[in-house]
Amino acid sequence: xxxxxxxxxxxxxxxxxxxxxxxxxxxxxxxxxxxxxxxxxxxxxxxxxxxxxxxxxxxxxxxxxxxxxxxxxxxxxxxxxxxxxxxxxxxxxxxxxxxxxxxxxxxxxxxxxxxxxxxxxxxxxxxxxxxxxxxxxxxxxxxxxxxxxxxxxxxxxxxxxxxxxxxxxxxxxxxxxxxxxxxxxxxxxxxxxxxxxxxxxxxxxxxxxxxxxxxxxxxxxxxxxxxxxxxxxxxxxxxxxxxxxxxxxxxxxxxxxxxxxxxxxxxxxxxxxxxxxxxxxxxxxxxxxxxxxxxxxxxxxxxxxxxxxxxxxxxxxxxx
Amino acid sequence: xxxxxxxxxxxxxxxxxxxxxxxxxxxxxxxxxxxxxxxxxxxxxxxxxxxxxxxxxxxxxxxxxxxxxxxxxxxxxxxxxxxxxxxxxxxxxxxxxxxxxxxxxxxxxxxxxxxxxxxxxxxxxxxxxxxxxxxxxxxxxxxxxxxxxxx
Numbered sequence: 100x101x102x103x104x105x106x107x108x109x110x111x112x113x114x115x116x117x118x119x120x121x122x123x124x125x126x127x128x129x130x131x132x133x134x135x136x137x138x139x140x141x142x143x144x145x146x147x148x149x150x151x152x153x154x155x156x157x158x159x160x161x162x163x164x165x166x167x168x169x170x171x172x173x174x175x176x177x178x179x180x181x182x183x184x185x186x187x188x189x190x191x192x193x194x195x196x197x198x199x200x201x202x203x204x205x206x207x208x209x210x211x212x213x214x215x216x217x218x219x220x221x222x223x224x225x226x227x228x229x230x231x232x233x234x235x236x237x238x239x240x241x242x243x244x245x246x247x248x249x250x251x252x253x254x255x256x257x258x259x260x261x262x263x264x265x266x267x268x269x270x271x272x273x274x275x276x277x278x279x280x281x282x283x284x285x286x287x288x289x290x291x292x293x294x295x296x297x298x299x300x301x302x303x304x305x306x307x308x309x310x311x312x313x314x315x316x317x318x319x320x321x322x323x324x325x326x327x328x329x330x331x332x333x334x335x336x337x338x339x340x341x342x343x344x345x346x347x348x349x350x351x352x353x354x355x356x357x358x359x360x361x362x363x364x365x366x367x368x369x370x371x372x373x374x375x376x377x378x379x380x381x382x383x384x385x386x387x388x389x390x391x392x393x394x395x396x397x398x399x400x401x402x403x404x405x406x407x408x409x410x411x412x413x414x415x416x417x418x419x
Numbered sequence: 420x421x422x423x424x425x426x427x428x429x430x431x432x433x434x435x436x437x438x439x440x441x442x443x444x445x446x447x448x449x450x451x452x453x454x455x456x457x458x459x460x461x462x463x464x465x466x467x468x469x470x471x472x473x474x475x476x477x478x479x480x481x482x483x484x485x486x487x488x489x490x491x492x493x494x495x496x497x498x499x500x501x502x503x504x505x506x507x508x509x510x511x512x513x514x515x516x517x518x519x520x521x522x523x524x525x526x527x528x529x530x531x532x533x534x535x536x537x538x539x540x541x542x543x544x545x546x547x548x549x550x551x552x553x554x555x556x557x558x559x560x561x562x563x564x565x566x567x568x569x570x
Contacts, residue, residue: 162525187556195563210559218555222548229544233536245535248545253552260556 101330102151105144108333112137112144115341122350128205129290132192133340135215136185140333143178147330150175154238161237168238173227176250180219182332183254186301188215189294190261197287198271222253251305258302265295293339300335304328450504457502458514462494470522479526491518 116137119130154160154168161168188211195206226249234244268291304325312318341347469487470478477483495514499506535541 188559191556191560191563195560199560199564206563210562214555214559218552221551225544225548229536233540234533236533241533244533245541246544249548252545252549256549256552257556260553 100326102148104326104330105148105151105333108331108337109141109144109148111334111337111342112141115337116141118341118347118351122347122354125346125350128208129189129192131208132185132189132211135212136182136189136340137333137337139178139181139185139215140336143175143182144333146171146175146178155240161240164237169227169231172239173223176226177219177223180222180250180254181215183257183301184219185215186294186298187257187261190264190298193291193294194264194268197268197291222250226250255302255305258298258305261298262302265291265298269295289345293344297336297339300328301332450499450502450508450510454498454502454504454508455510455514457498458495458511461498462491463514463518465494466491466518478522 116134119125119134119137150168150171154171191214192206192211226246229246229249230239230244234241234246269288272287272291307321308325311321466487469490470484473483473487495511496506499508499511536544
């Protein structure tokens with residue numbers, strides 16, 4: 100069952116990544132962070148699948164205790180950290196964008212890459228060293244040790260910090276921006292809403308994990324919910340960040356309309372009406388800049404005329 | 420059964436029933452299959468009961484298994500004594516190898532049940548990464564602020 104969950108997650112994440120890479124009009128800094136997040140989820144699910152198939156269901160591998168399965172476990176812990184630290188990067192990015200420096204220019208993403216890909220090596224290495232020295236069981240499979248908190252502790256800290264940032268953002272959006280400009284605060288609320296749904300979903304498994312109910316029916320319900328929260332995370336992330344995203348849906352719809360008109364044109368071409376095809380394609384190309392609206396306000400550089408009122412808001416906010 | 424030769428069998432205070440039972444089956448060829456049968460019937464049964472009472476997870480814990488194991492060893496020694504065999508002998512070795520294969524085959528190399536390190540070691544191992552995480556987050560937030568030119 101876990102294998103099904105992770106396989107579905109990988110499939111949906113790869114589809115989302117394909118969508119993000121194919122539609123160049125969508126790309127901006129927030130989407131870049133999404134792409135990195137999805138990559139880390141794909142790698143995490145892949146490593147989980149490999150360790151489930153090759154190690155957990157193979158008692159003779161566990162008995163032989165090769166070094167490879169401990170290395171696999173180390174990378175698994177590293178990828179788990181990457182998942183949660185990229186979520187934290189998303190939260191920090193939104194926080195910097197909205198609360199600290201509203202409508203600022205493009206941020207440098209180097210520090211986000213460092214926090215997302217580089218830093219999780221630290222808890223994973225400390226866990227590996229501690230495990231080797233003090234609790235060196237076969238393939239490090241046991242979950243009965245408190246040494247796992249070496250990895251899970253920083254993850255929970257990252258989730259708490261993320262939650263704090265997101266609540267702060269909501270507070271700012273609801274109080275300050277609503278008074279000045281309702282439309283923009285609604286737009287930012289849409290950006291924040293997705294992250295605000297996901298962070299508790301990802302974190303709640305750590306909170307309710309120790310409290311399995313005694314009642315048999317409640318216990319089974321608990322097991323199912325925990326199973327979905329743990330193994331279908333990639334699917335949840337891909338759905339909430341990509342498939343439910345308004346501008347992604349608009350871009351897909353646009354592409355579908357384009358294909359439909361092209362097929363329609365090709366059929367009509369057979370009736371030798373060739374001139375109409377040129378006008379049809381040029382009409383579909385024009386409105387692309389309008390779909391930059393949600394993303395562009397994040398890296399406002401005043402190029403688009405409809406953003407002039409947003410520029411006024413910027414000057415008002417920086418001196419607030 | 421060969422009840423050919425039964426040397427004097429004083430009932431020892433330690434295991435009266437054992438001595439009586441062994442005396443009935445002794446023969447001049449005592450250190451063969453009869454010895455094996457004797458230790459399996461009288462010693463292994465008790466050991467099996469003791470280990471069943473102990474939770475399987477604790478089979479690898481020396482502190483918990485030292486008593487039944489010692490009793491098993493002592494029992495094989497007494498049976499050998501009663502049957503006038505040398506102790507230890509090849510049959511006892513094979514017997515113990517079978518016992519180890521059944522009860523102790525997946526204990527770790529050090530031979531001890533794995534335990535967490537004491538709290539004074541575990542504590543820093545957990546707290547230090549959490550603090551480093553918070554520091555790193557603060558660093559990233561501070562650097563993002565600075566890159567906007569807002570201090």
